[in-house]
Amino acid sequence: MKRGFIPPIDCLIAFESAARHGSFTRAAEELFLTQGAVSKQVRLLEGRLGVELFKRIRQRIVLTDAGRIYLHDIRGTLEKMTSATRQVMSFAGSEDVLNVAVLPTFGTRWLSRRLPRFHERYPEASFNLSVRLRPFDFSIEPFDGAIHYGEPVWAGAIAEPLFQEEVIPVASRAFRDRHGLHKPEDLVNVMRLHQSTRPDAWQKWFSMAEVETDSAFQGPRFDQFTMIAQAAASGLGVALVPKFFIEEELASGTLVRLFNISLKLSSAYHFVYPENRTLRPVVKSFKAWLQEEAHEQQLDRETLLPQ
Known part of the structure; x- marks a missing residue:
């Protein structure tokens, strides 16, 4: 990075604020500056870049095409700088x-x-x-x-193993009682909820339970286990969820474990470090x-x- 290509940070901050508010005046209020100071910093930035970033229309400012492109990139850079600064500041007074x-x-x-x-x-x-x-x-x-x-x-990186997932079938107590879920075979005929990154979990569970079915993959899919647990607690269906994710729900009775058959997947959680x-x-x-x-x-x- 050559110094001549990096505009002053004050100019970039003034530009981002003015673009976000669509106003030099509101940007000045946010930055505790005068309207004239913000306008001057934006003009300095435009002069450095050699392009017009705003169209001045009476009392309004509107981003040009170049301004919109520049704003998109600069905003991400400023956010990263802010995050990096806060993270470094967290080291103040402690190396732990x-x-x-x-x-x-x-x-x-x-x-x-x-x-x-x-x-x-x-x-x-x-x-x-x-x-x-x-x-x-x-x-x-x-x-x-x-x-x-x-x-x-x-x-x-080095990966240190922690534990495997122990996946268990759960549902709300009302759903279990309404559908009379007394044996593993009963789960073939009810709504089953799937986690999108574990697409074959139900098939493996049925195989472990020695239940034959052609519909193991049927049912809605969710990206997060938290969504599946909430859907199951609300009575949508039966879910296969890692036991340690739902300790509170099991303890409170929001979810109940259906059968003493758990599935341990081959993948595991690890702590990795450089x-x-x-x-x-x-x-x-x-x-x-x-x-x-x-x-x-x-x-x-x-x-x-x-x-």
Whole structure:
């Protein structure tokens, strides 16, 4: 990047604010500047770029085609700069900051509720948790580690296994009683809910239960387990859901487990971290704690049967 091609940041901020509000006056109010100062910064930017970003129409400003294109790119850059600045500021006064990428449902349904136990062990630690759905390059993204589901494969990283999914059939108590679900064969004739990334889960479950059916793939599909759990709790149908995702629903009776037949999928959850980076003490402690929590979960074989 050559310095001459990077406009002053104040000009970029003024341009983005004016474009978002469609007004120099409202941008000035947001930025605690005068209307004239905002207008001047935008003119300086236009002069630097050599293109007109706004059409001045009486008391209004309207983005030109070049302005719309520039706004699209600049807005993303400013958001990244803001995020990066906030993340760096989180290190102030402490080097015990964990930056971890998590899968959304895993983060909300498993990790977050257990974090107080880690905080008791490592009270100096603070957390920055961000959602990432796919593997990324640790040399580019500012993370100490990530939660990964699938095979233990991640370029440039080490994958430590945590646990497999134990998937169980659940429904609302009202749905179970209304349809008389007393044996695995009964699930062939009711609505079954599917998770789009586990398309053959019901087929595998029926096979394990020794139930023959040609309709294992029939039923609506959902992108997230949280949506499936909510649909099942509302009485739409029967769902196959990882047991650890619905601990609260099972405890409260919002969902009930139908049969003592669980399916363990071959893929597993892993904690991954960069292979070419020395782990800081807080990351080592977090990794060890995760493995302990995962081991305790594997030892917990308590079965929730229908009531």
